[in-house]
Every structure is written in structure tokens, then in C-alpha cells.
Amino acid sequence: MAKTAKLEIDGKIYELPVVIGSEGEHAVDVSKLRADTGYITLDDGYGNTGSCVSNVTFIDGEKGILRYRGYPIEELAEKSTFIETAFLIIYGHLPTSAELRRFSDLLTQNELLHEGMKFHFEGFPPNAHPMAILSSMINAASCYHPRLMEGYNPSHFDLQAARLISKVRTIAAFAYRKSRGLPINYPKPVYKYTANLLHMMFSEPYQDYDLKPEVVRALDLIFLLHADHEQNCSTSTVRMIASSRANLFACAAGGVCALWGPLHGGANQAVIEMLEEIHKEGDDGSKFIVAAKDKKSGRRLMGFGHRVYKNYDPRAKIIKEQCDKILNSLHITDPLLDIAKRLEDAALHDPYFIERKLYPNVDFYSGIIMRAIGIPVEMFTVIFAIGRMPGWIANYKEIMDEKTSRIYRPRQIYTGATERKYLPIEQRTGA
Numbered sequence: 001m002a003k004t005a006k007l008e009i010d011g012k013i014y015e016l017p018v019v020i021g022s023e024g025e026h027a028v029d030v031s032k033l034r035a036d037t038g039y040i041t042l043d044d045g046y047g048n049t050g051s052c053v054s055n056v057t058f059i060d061g062e063k064g065i066l067r068y069r070g071y072p073i074e075e076l077a078e079k080s081t082f083i084e085t086a087f088l089i090i091y092g093h094l095p096t097s098a099e100l101r102r103f104s105d106l107l108t109q110n111e112l113l114h115e116g117m118k119f120h121f122e123g124f125p126p127n128a129h130p131m132a133i134l135s136s137m138i139n140a141a142s143c144y145h146p147r148l149m150e151g152y153n154p155s156h157f158d159l160q161a162a163r164l165i166s167k168v169r170t171i172a173a174f175a176y177r178k179s180r181g182l183p184i185n186y187p188k189p190v191y192k193y194t195a196n197l198l199h200m201m202f203s204e205p206y207q208d209y210d211l212k213p214e215v216v217r218a219l220d221l222i223f224l225l226h227a228d229h230e231q232n233c234s235t236s237t238v239r240m241i242a243s244s245r246a247n248l249f250a251c252a253a254g255g256v257c258a259l260w261g262p263l264h265g266g267a268n269q270a271v272i273e274m275l276e277e278i279h280k281e282g283d284d285g286s287k288f289i290v291a292a293k294d295k296k297s298g299r300r301l302m303g304f305g306h307r308v309y310k311n312y313d314p315r316a317k318i319i320k321e322q323c324d325k326i327l328n329s330l331h332i333t334d335p336l337l338d339i340a341k342r343l344e345d346a347a348l349h350d351p352y353f354i355e356r357k358l359y360p361n362v363d364f365y366s367g368i369i370m371r372a373i374g375i376p377v378e379m380f381t382v383i384f385a386i387g388r389m390p391g392w393i394a395n396y397k398e399i400m401d402e403k404t405s406r407i408y409r410p411r412q413i414y415t416g417a418t419e420r421k422y423l424p425i426e427q428r429t430g431a
């Protein structure tokens with residue numbers, strides 16, 4: 001017999017269906033609650049709300065588990081590449097050689113931007129934040145592909161998805177070159193995905209960028225580790241927009257904006273700014289830890305804490321190891337890494353952080369790797385956004401393929417003024 005939960009309201013018992021996920025997670029289905037009882041559920045910040053059922057990514061925050069389509073993140077990080085993992089996330093299975101070749105070919109065929117887009121880039125002021133450029137340019141790019149406006153069509157999906165993943169990288173590189181007043185570099189079809197981004201960002205007209213395999217691998221790993229993370233703020237934003245049947249590029253542009261905030265993807269930039277400030281002030285991190293525990297200080301230990309992980313973020317573990325590796329191989333000593341390690345050690349032994357189960361998240365060490373390979377701090381969240389595209393695309397596809405999916409439209413409990421009369425301006429006395 002199907003499991004149910006009982007809810008008593010005003011002496012009346014209501015039986016609610018229980019939905020059980022493939023990893024044994026339980027949810028009480030309240031979708032008919034208002035129709036049956038007149039009540040809604042209230043869950044500020046959605047900490048206890050399942051907004052959908054999804055097949056893409058599984059997280060067990062208590063145990064520190066992350067799996068894309070069933071594959072542990074540790075195994076993918078060791079054996080896969082970003083593009084293979086992107087295919088896995090979008091299509092649900094690891095690609096055969098032929099599938100991977102076709103996917104890679106589609107990416108290569110779609111890596112150029114329409115020449116008209118160059119004029120859009122010219123319109124941004126110097127020092128425009130590349131996240132603003134990225135979001136605007138993704139939306140602008142949609143105008144060059146009128147089929148996108150025709151609505152979701154499964155037979156066009158492969159092309160639209162590959163187009164987005166490929167063009168986002170070119171837009172990101174152009175945004176960076178523009179912000180530095182440098183001439184743009186076109187992609188080279190001979191380079192693979194991540195190498196091509198490094199080439200477009202760092203080659204000069206007189207000299208090609210030296211593509212060190214360990215640098216390409218480190219950046220590819222960062223993309224792979226960011227490729228999806230179930231119903232976080234930006235992915236939920238993408239799903240929200242997709243539920244209105246907006247096109248894939250519009251959804252991704254909205255996802256970029258949601259990702260930008262310092263409590264989400266913008267934390268990687270905020271971590272480096274925090275570490276730089278600590279370094280500049282000659283603090284070893286101990287003064288900052290005191291401030292981060294004091295709510296009145298307005299400070300937080302950036303790169304620490306997570307809504308879902310109440311254990312070490314498995315991505316942070318992999319990134320920390322990679323951080324040591326790349327700095328050693330490039331013979332870089334970064335004082336910020338020492339400060340980060342000291343902060344982590346102090347926080348992991350501090351009752352404030354222990355009681356609240358605050359551990360390093362993916363952003364704590366990723367910025368140090370990006371600094372080491374020459375990516376400027378304002379591009380950190382852009383790198384995150386490039387990595388997150390497969391996850392957004394897979395979630396978009398899930399909504400579009402779900403025949404019974406409805407527009408996302410939460411309710412609220414209104415606490416404002418009750419009905420009052422409109423007063424002519426001369427009779428108003430002020431608030």
C-alpha cells in the first residue's frame with residue numbers, strides 16, 4: 001500500500017500522499033492541500049520544500065555525497081572531462097565514442113558568434129562586470145537564432161544546447177578581452193573546449209598562449225565540479241523561467257543573474273577579496289574569524305557553509321587537493337592559500353562553526369586555483385557560469401519534456417495593510 005502522512009487541521013484529519021525518491025528520500029505531497037483544506041504551506045527560503053522531482057543530480061548533504069546521474073563526483077573528477085560530463089548531465093548516460101564525437105563536433109561548429117554581436121560588446125562601458133556582459137550577451141545571442149523563439153522543439157534541442165554551451169565560452173572570453181581593452185581572439189577549431197577558452201582569453205596577436213596541460217586540466221576540473229548541483233538558487237531560477245516556456249537562452253541569461261550574488265556563485269570572488277583583505281591587514285585570519293562569528297560585524301566567512309551540505313562539500317575536498325597540485329606544478333607560493341588553510345583549520349575547531357555544521361564549500365579554494373592560472377577575480381563567477389550550463393540545460397529539458405509540468409507560481413501569506421480608502425493628496429498627513 002502506498003505510504004501516506006496524516007495532517008490534522010481544525011480537528012479534521014487529511015491524508016497526504018508520500019513520494020519516495022530512488023535514494024529513499026521522503027516527501028509529503030502537498031499539491032492538493034489548499035484545494036482540500038484552504039491552507040498552504042509556508043517555507044521561507046524554501047529550505048524544506050521540494051520544488052520538483054528530478055533525475056539529474058543527487059546530493060546527500062549530511063553524508064557529503066554528490067552524484068551526477070548516479071556517478072559519484074569523485075569518480076567523474078578522476079576519470080572524465082567537462083564535455084563528457086556535460087553530455088552525461090544533459091542526456092542521462094555516458095556517451096559512446098560516436099556520441100561524444102558528434103557532441104564535440106556540434107560544439108566546434110557553433111563556437112563563433114555572429115559578427116553583429118561585436119557591436120553589442122562595444123556598447124558596454126570599460127570595466128563593465130563580465131557577469132553583466134555574459135547575461136546580456138546570452139540574451140542578445142538568442143536574437144540571431146529565430147528558431148529559439150518558436151518554442152521548445154525536441155528535434156532542435158541538441159543544436160540549441162550545443163550552441164549555448166559553445167557560445168557562452170566565446171562570449172565569456174570576448175567579455176574579458178573587452179574589459180581589458182584587448183583585441184578579441186577567435187576560437188580555434190583544433191583546440192578542445194577548455195583549451196580554447198584559455199586561448200581566447202590569453203593569446204595575443206603576436207603570440208599564442210602556452211597551453212600547459214596541467215592548467216587546462218585544472219580549469220576543466222573546475223568546470224566539471226560546477227556542472228550541476230540540483231535545485232540551488234540559479235538552477236531554480238532557470239526552472240522558474242523555463243516553466244513559463246521561455247526559450248533556453250532566456251533561461252540561461254536569468255540563471256547567470258541569480259548566480260552572480262555573493263551568497264551563491266559570486267562567493268568565489270568574495271572569498272579571494274576576503275583573503276586579500278586579511279593579508280593586507282597583516283591578520284593571520286584569527287581576527288577575521290572573530291568578526292565572522294559576530295552577527296553585528298556584517299561579516300561572514302565566505303566560502304563556508306551551505307544550505308544542503310552539513311558536512312564537508314565533496315567538491316571542496318577535490319578542489320583543495322587540486323589547489324596544492326597546481327600551485328606545486330607551477331612553482332607558485334600564494335600567501336592566500338596559507339591564510340585559507342589557517343582559516344579552515346581554525347573554523348573546523350571552533351564551536352561556532354561546529355555547532356552550525358559550517359564546512360568549506362566549493363568556492364573556498366576554487367579562486368586560489370583560478371588566480372594561479374591567471375584568471376582575474378572578476379571572471380571567477382563567469383567561469384562558474386560556464387561550468388553550470390549543462391546543469392541548467394538538463395533542468396530546462398526536464399521541464400520541457402514533462403508533459404504535465406505547470407508554470408511555477410508559489411503563493412504567499414500576505415501581512416500588509418488590509419483594505420483602506422484612497423485619500424486625495426491634500427488630505428494626506430504622511431506615513
Ligand code: ACO
Pocket residue numbers: 262263264265267292293299300301302303304305306307308356358361362363
Ligand atoms: N560565516 C559565519 N556564519 C555563518 C556562515 C558563514 N559563512 N554561514 C552561515 N552562518 C551562520 C548564520 O549566521 C546562522 O547563524 P545563527 O543560526 O546563529 O543565526 C547559521 O550559520 C545558519 O546560516 P543560514 O544563513 O541560515 O544558512 P543558509 O542555509 O540560509 O545559507 C549560505 C547558506 C548562504 C551558503 C551561508 O552559509 C553563507 O552565507 N555562506 C557564505 C557565502 C558562501 O560561501 N556562499 C556559497 C555557497 S555555495 C554556492 O552557492 C556555490
